[in-house]
Amino acid sequence: MSSQLKLYNTLTREKEIFQPLNPPHVGLYVCGPTVYSDVHLGNVRSFLSFDIVFRYLTYLDYKVRYVRNITDVGHLVDDADEGEDKIAKKARLEALEPMEVVQKYTNGFHDVMRIFNILPPSIEPTATGHIIEQIEMVKKIIDNGLAYEVDGSVYFDVRKYAEKHNYGSLSGRNIDDLRSNTRTLDGQDQKRDPLDFAIWKKAEGGHIMHWPSPWGQGFPGWHLECSAMSTKYLGKEFDIHGGGMDLKFPHHECEIAQNQGANEKGGPRYWMHGNMLTVEGRKMAKSEGNGFTPEELITGNHKLLEQGYSPMTVRFFMLQCHYASTLDFSNDALRAAEKGYKRLSDGIKTLESLQPAETSSVDVDALKKSCVESMNDDFNTPILISKLFDGVKMINLIKAGTEKISADDLEKLKRTMHDFTFDVLGFKMEEEGSSEGGNLTESLIELAINLRKGAKLSKDFSTADQIRNELSAMGIVLKDSPEGTSFEIG
Numbered sequence: 001m002s003s004q005l006k007l008y009n010t011l012t013r014e015k016e017i018f019q020p021l022n023p024p025h026v027g028l029y030v031c032g033p034t035v036y037s038d039v040h041l042g043n044v045r046s047f048l049s050f051d052i053v054f055r056y057l058t059y060l061d062y063k064v065r066y067v068r069n070i071t072d073v074g075h076l077v078d079d080a081d082e083g084e085d086k087i088a089k090k091a092r093l094e095a096l097e098p099m100e101v102v103q104k105y106t107n108g109f110h111d112v113m114r115i116f117n118i119l120p121p122s123i124e125p126t127a128t129g130h131i132i133e134q135i136e137m138v139k140k141i142i143d144n145g146l147a148y149e150v151d152g153s154v155y156f157d158v159r160k161y162a163e164k165h166n167y168g169s170l171s172g173r174n175i176d177d178l179r180s181n182t183r184t185l186d187g188q189d190q191k192r193d194p195l196d197f198a199i200w201k202k203a204e205g206g207h208i209m210h211w212p213s214p215w216g217q218g219f220p221g222w223h224l225e226c227s228a229m230s231t232k233y234l235g236k237e238f239d240i241h242g243g244g245m246d247l248k249f250p251h252h253e254c255e256i257a258q259n260q261g262a263n264e265k266g267g268p269r270y271w272m273h274g275n276m277l278t279v280e281g282r283k284m285a286k287s288e289g290n291g292f293t294p295e296e297l298i299t300g301n302h303k304l305l306e307q308g309y310s311p312m313t314v315r316f317f318m319l320q321c322h323y324a325s326t327l328d329f330s331n332d333a334l335r336a337a338e339k340g341y342k343r344l345s346d347g348i349k350t351l352e353s354l355q356p357a358e359t360s361s362v363d364v365d366a367l368k369k370s371c372v373e374s375m376n377d378d379f380n381t382p383i384l385i386s387k388l389f390d391g392v393k394m395i396n397l398i399k400a401g402t403e404k405i406s407a408d409d410l411e412k413l414k415r416t417m418h419d420f421t422f423d424v425l426g427f428k429m430e431e432e433g434s435s436e437g438g439n440l441t442e443s444l445i446e447l448a449i450n451l452r453k454g455a456k457l458s459k460d461f462s463t464a465d466q467i468r469n470e471l472s473a474m475g476i477v478l479k480d481s482p483e484g485t486s487f488e489i490g
C-alpha cells in the first residue's frame with residue numbers, strides 16, 4: 001500500500017504522517033475512567049474511538065502496547081485541588097470501603113466495554129497500584145526545582161516552569177489569560193500562584209485514602225498518575241496519548257508539564273482527542289438528566305428513547321461519525337443506524353453464499369485500497385463504512401448475476417470485508433434473535449395472556465388467577481380493560 005497513516009495531532013494542530021519511535025512497536029496511552037459511578041454513553045464513545053485506533057494500528061501489523069488506566073484515587077470533586085476524593089465520597093455515601101467502590105464500578109466498566117466489543121488494553125494500571133512511582137516522580141520534579149512543598153502538600157510551580165516551557169501549548173491557552181480567569185488566592189491557599197496544581201496532597205483529617213510519603217501521610221494529585229504510569233510502561237517518550245476533549249485542560253496540559261518537569265521530555269509525540277456525544281445539541285451529562293446508561297439504551301427504558309437498540313447498532317451509530325466531530329444523539333439517527341448495520345451484516349451473510357466464476361468483472365483490489373485509504377486518513381470510519389457499503393453493493397450484484405467474481409477474488413473480497421467489518425471496526429455478528437430479546441419476552445407474555453384468556457372463557461378462574469399471580473411475582477403486571485389485556489414490566 002502506498003498510502004501512509006496520517007493522524008490529526010492536537011498538539012501541533014496538524015494532520016501528520018504517523019511515524020512511531022520504535023517500529024514495529026507502538027505505545028498508546030489512553031486516560032481511563034474514574035471508577036466512582038456507572039459509565040454513561042458519552043464515556044463509551046470516547047473509549048470506542050481509541051478502540052478503533054488500537055484495532056487499526058494492530059491491523060497495520062504494529063505491535064501495540066495499549067495502556068489504559070483506572071483512576072481509583074486522587075480525582076477530587078473540585079478541579080481546583082479542593083474537596084473530597086470522588087471515590088472516598090461515594091464510599092461514604094454508600095457505606096462501603098473505597099476499594100469496594102473501585103471494584104464495583106471497575107467491574108461495571110468492564111461489562112460495558114465487553115457489551116460494545118471494545119477490546120481490553122494490554123495493561124490496565126491503577127493509580128493506587130503506582131503510589132511509589134508517583135512519589136518518585138514528585139521527588140524528581142522537586143529536585144528539578146519545579147515544585148515546592150507546603151505543610152505536607154506539594155505543588156507544581158507553573159510560573160517557574162513557564163520560564164523555559166510553553167505551558168498551555170496543548171490547549172492553546174496563554175498563561176496570562178489563564179491567570180486572569182482563575183480565582184484569586186484567598187490567603188488560606190498554600191499555592192504561590194493560582195495556576196499551580198497539587199502533585200501530592202496532605203491527607204487532612206477524615207481523608208481515608210492516604211499513604212506515607214517523604215512529606216507525610218497523603219495522596220497523589222489526579223494528573224500525576226497518568227504521567228507516572230505512561231512513563232513506567234511506555235517510556236519518557238512514546239507515540240500516542242488519547243483522551244476526551246474535556247481532558248485537554250487542565251489534565252493533559254498538567255501531564256505534559258509533569259513529564260517535562262521530571263523527565264525533561266514531554267511524553268507522547270501525538271495527542272489525540274475524541275469529541276463529545278450530545279443530546280439535542282447539549283452535552284450528555286448526568287446533571288442534565290440526558291445521560292442514559294448503556295443498559296437503558298439497550299432496553300429502551302428511558303424517557304428520551306422510543307425503543308431499545310442493540311449494542312452493535314449503537315457502535316455503528318457512533319462510527320458513522322468521525323471521532324473528532326461532535327455526535328448528536330437522536331432516535332431517528334439510531335433507527336437509521338439499525339437499518340444500516342442490518343444492510344452491512346446481510347451483505348456479509350450473502351457473501352458466504354456467492355459462487356465463483358472463471359473470471360472477475362469486479363475490482364476487489366480497488367475496494368481494499370479505498371478501505372485502507374479511508375482509515376489512513378485520520379481513522380475516518382464514516383468513509384470506511386461507505387466503502388464497505390460499496391462492497392455490499394458488489395456482493396449483491398454478484399449474487400444477482402449482474403457481475404461475476406473469480407475464486408481468488410472471492411477469497412480476497414471475504415478477507416477485506418471481514419478484516420474491516422470485524423477486526424478494524426470491531427463489529428460482531430449478533431446472534432439471530434438476540435437483538436430481538438425484548439420481542440421474545442413480549443411474545444412469551446402475550447402467550448401467557450392468551451392462556452389466561454382461554455382459562456377465563458372456560459371458567460377455570462383458579463388457573464387464570466395463577467397465571468396473573470405468577471406473572472406479577474416476575475414483575476409483570478397485567479391490566480384488564482374493555483379493549484383486552486395489556487401488561488407492564490415493572
Ligand SMILES: [Zn+2]
Nearest residue numbers: 031032226251
Ligand atoms: Zn489521564
